[in-house]
Amino acid sequence: MSNKKVAVIFTGGTISMKVDPRISAAIPALSSEEIMSMVTNIDRFADIEIVDFERIPGPHMTPKKMMELSKITKKLVERQDIDGVVITHGTDTLEETAFLMDLNNFSDKPIVIAGAMRNGSELGYDGPSNLAAAICTVISEQAKNKGVLVVMNNEVNAASEVTKTHTLSLDTFKSLEFGPLGIVDNDEVIFYRDIVKHHHIETDKIEEKVYLIKSYAGIDSSLINFCIDNGAKGIVIEAMGRGNLPPMMVDGIKNAISRGIKIVLVSRCPMGRVLDSYGYEGGGKNLRNLGVIFGGSLNGQKARIKLMLALSITNDIEEVKEIFEKDFYTK
Ligand SMILES: NC(=O)C[C@H](N)C(=O)O
Numbered sequence: 628m629s630n631k632k633v634a635v636i637f638t639g640g641t642i643s644m645k646v647d648p649r650i651s652a653a654i655p656a657l658s659s660e661e662i663m664s665m666v667t668n669i670d671r672f673a674d675i676e677i678v679d680f681e682r683i684p685g686p687h688m689t690p691k692k693m694m695e696l697s698k699i700t701k702k703l704v705e706r707q708d709i710d711g712v713v714i715t716h717g718t719d720t721l722e723e724t725a726f727l728m729d730l731n732n733f734s735d736k737p738i739v740i741a742g743a744m745r746n747g748s749e750l751g752y753d754g755p756s757n758l759a760a761a762i763c764t765v766i767s768e769q770a771k772n773k774g775v776l777v778v779m780n781n782e783v784n785a786a787s788e789v790t791k792t793h794t795l796s797l798d799t800f801k802s803l804e805f806g807p808l809g810i811v812d813n814d815e816v817i818f819y820r821d822i823v824k825h826h827h828i829e830t831d832k833i834e835e836k837v838y839l840i841k842s843y844a845g846i847d848s849s850l851i852n853f854c855i856d857n858g859a860k861g862i863v864i865e866a867m868g869r870g871n872l873p874p875m876m877v878d879g880i881k882n883a884i885s886r887g888i889k890i891v892l893v894s895r896c897p898m899g900r901v902l903d904s905y906g907y908e909g910g911g912k913n914l915r916n917l918g919v920i921f922g923g924s925l926n927g928q929k930a931r932i933k934l935m936l937a938l939s940i941t942n943d944i945e946e947v948k949e950i951f952e953k954d955f956y957t958k
Pocket of ligand 1 (some may be wrong): 639640641642683686687716717718720742743744745758881
């Protein structure tokens with residue numbers, strides 16, 4: 628049987644970096660071909676087509692570039708001769724790109740994102756092993772129809788659930804609440820569970836005027852008012868606990884909603900979803916009655932990506948609410 632064909636899109640990140648001795652710090656340095664050549668024996672598993680996107684660190688990735696990447700990926704999976712796509716990415720923003728592509732891609736062909744935590748100059752550079760595991764995942768029949776997957780450190784996680792949890796560890800990508808979907812073991816992927824709800828937002832645009840605010844004890848409305856003055860179309864707020872805010876933020880929220888700005892509430896807790904359990908001023912019930920939309924168990928950066936895509940297709944509050952709350956909230 629002939630090999631499957633996998634397109635590998637290189638975008639940059641630590642997987643493409645080496646330490647520059649003049650500044651004693653890592654910068655992008657490795658070409659796609661150099662990285663691919665370190666994935667030894669991969670030709671026994673798949674035929675690789677290299678696609679050079681950019682060579683940028685994760686923090687240089689922007690929503691516009693993510694959308695561009697999503698379009699390129701869509702074109703690749705539409706090709707008959709391509710069986711799936713792997714994307715290498717800086718780990719700092721990897722979960723945002725992965726989630727955008729998960730919401731925006733409909734193909735049943737596997738799409739996997741991977742990176743590295745150690746650069747090419749460090750002992751134990753994990754780029755080639757992560758890339759190998761990502762390719763093994765893409766060529767697996769089991770990886771079809773799973774949405775976009777993140778493969779690092781031999782674990783397979785869903786883009787909609789995974790987050791970077793550790794600044795240094797190779798085992799940094801975790802689905803904190805539900806655990807990984809599967810593992811890559813002995814060059815084969817084994818899935819243990821599935822994602823029940825796949826959400827899709829078909830668009831080729833992105834609304835960039837979406838801000839993210841983290842709440843803290845004593846926070847007032849000044850950050851919300853700053854966003855309003857800067858032309859915000861949407862604001863995601865990482866609320867406290869179950870989805871509550873200090874009362875001094877309520878005026879800012881009323882102000883934003885009265886101007887048609889969509890407010891999405893998530894929690895600054897790393898696990899659990901928001902709900903309107905509390906009735907005091909700034910409590911979830913109070914916020915919901917004002918028109919705040921609930922973002923379930925998404926973290927702030929993922930909820931922002933979803934709101935950016937949602938606002939690119941509609942400005943109707945009920946429709947945005949439906950995009951976030953369908954399947955998760957009944958009232
Ligand atoms: N491990 C990494 O890839 C981190 C790096 N700062 C990046 O996101 O580009």
